[in-house]
Amino acid sequence: MSVHRKLVLDEVRKYHQDTQGDGVFVPGTTEIWPSGAVLDEDDRIALVEAALEMRIAAGRSSRKFESSFARKMKRRKAHLTNSGSSANLLATTALTSHLLEDRRLRPGDEVITVAAGFPTTVNPILQNGLIPVFVDVELGTYNTTADRVAQAIGPKTRAIIIAHALGNPFEVAEIAQLAVDHDLFLIEDNCDAVGSTYDGKLTGTFGELTTVSFYPAHHLTMGEGGCVLTADLALARIVESLRDWGRDCWCEPGESDKCLKRFKYQMGTLPAGYDHKYIFSHVGYNLKATDLQAALGLTQLAKLDDFVEARKRNWRRLRDGLDGVPHLLLPEATPRSDPSWFGFVLTVSPDAPFKRAELVDFLEGRKIGTRRLFAGNLTRHPAYIDQPHRVVGNLDNSDIITEQTFWVGVYPGLTDEMLDYVISSVKEFVEARG
Numbered sequence: 001m002s003v004h005r006k007l008v009l010d011e012v013r014k015y016h017q018d019t020q021g022d023g024v025f026v027p028g029t030t031e032i033w034p035s036g037a038v039l040d041e042d043d044r045i046a047l048v049e050a051a052l053e054m055r056i057a058a059g060r061s062s063r064k065f066e067s068s069f070a071r072k073m074k075r076r077k078a079h080l081t082n083s084g085s086s087a088n089l090l091a092t093t094a095l096t097s098h099l100l101e102d103r104r105l106r107p108g109d110e111v112i113t114v115a116a117g118f119p120t121t122v123n124p125i126l127q128n129g130l131i132p133v134f135v136d137v138e139l140g141t142y143n144t145t146a147d148r149v150a151q152a153i154g155p156k157t158r159a160i161i162i163a164h165a166l167g168n169p170f171e172v173a174e175i176a177q178l179a180v181d182h183d184l185f186l187i188e189d190n191c192d193a194v195g196s197t198y199d200g201k202l203t204g205t206f207g208e209l210t211t212v213s214f215y216p217a218h219h220l221t222m223g224e225g226g227c228v229l230t231a232d233l234a235l236a237r238i239v240e241s242l243r244d245w246g247r248d249c250w251c252e253p254g255e256s257d258k259c260l261k262r263f264k265y266q267m268g269t270l271p272a273g274y275d276h277k278y279i280f281s282h283v284g285y286n287l288k289a290t291d292l293q294a295a296l297g298l299t300q301l302a303k304l305d306d307f308v309e310a311r312k313r314n315w316r317r318l319r320d321g322l323d324g325v326p327h328l329l330l331p332e333a334t335p336r337s338d339p340s341w342f343g344f345v346l347t348v349s350p351d352a353p354f355k356r357a358e359l360v361d362f363l364e365g366r367k368i369g370t371r372r373l374f375a376g377n378l379t380r381h382p383a384y385i386d387q388p389h390r391v392v393g394n395l396d397n398s399d400i401i402t403e404q405t406f407w408v409g410v411y412p413g414l415t416d417e418m419l420d421y422v423i424s425s426v427k428e429f430v431e432a433r434g
């Protein structure tokens, strides 16, 4: 290591120590965020090292992250992207690739999804000219069920795209079986559920494709970032092509002739020998991440197991502490699952003597951060009202979520003191109103 580099990194370590607050929690004054990144000295050093080496595009850390994360998530391939939303766009668009021949999704085909969730789980369906078919979710687990999905399958259904709600797995084994029985693709949006299991198996390993977000609220962070994972090498190639401008070649930028056939291809109506690096087999995007992001991802990945344990512990503390509080529906893990929770969801009973807004205002007034279950019923938002879609059954629970539901944090940056303050604040409010 050069002398200057060592000096810089030593100073960065000292700087990191300097920036650590006193850690004193003052109830009502200290912010209790619903989510946030937990970044330590190693993360800061990793970012500075990548910056010192000016690894400003995707490079060795990106490749290392992709292989390490794929191994950790028990998939053969992972492709880094610039966000979880981009990962969903790539995973969905991959299903429309001509390389899938008769299995490819075509405009007008239907994709089953849920109405209550995050918009960019659904948007790629519309962006690809496909039709979302919305089903309702259950209160308590905030997931849909295999029965609801089965009822929605029709002659035009070609795929199912669902997120594991706030870390809680949906009935993924049963829904994957439905997909097999009806020859449908399954994409698991695992953005909020890294480390969750169903029947002892990691979520994200049941469908053909799965997606992850590395935004700071999520289990691992790169600032911005995401990932598409799959065990299917043909799908992985399609995702890579779509991510990297649509090109047919799989050499990394800066690499050439890995296939030893760079000038030997003839594709489309191009002249024989046209440089494979510039042959485009998909109408693609550029949705790559940078090495700075990946360098941070690697140091975060080393802490994933601890993060997951902390999320589970924090959720359990809130669940035990709030047990029996009237007028509130507490969250439940889906049977046979072990969730790596994203948040702690509460639904105020419609007949409660107080409104959600009053409870939320009270908590926010005490610096206890709250969030909505994302969009609530997506079909009620201006962006979706005129979009082609179908609803199967009713969306009554999605409407209740829109009106009555919110969540508080369980992320690893929260301490027992903070969680106990959340518990006592909720109890104090409900007792005063009850």
Ligand SMILES: Cc1ncc(COP(=O)(O)O)c(C=O)c1O
Pocket: 083, 084, 085, 086, 088, 118, 120, 121, 163, 189, 191, 192, 213, 214, 215, 217, 225, 226
């Ligand atoms: C379930 C789900 N899917 C997709 C996304 C999008 O991820 P990103 O913010 O990285 O685009 C999010 C974001 O929070 C999410 O919760």
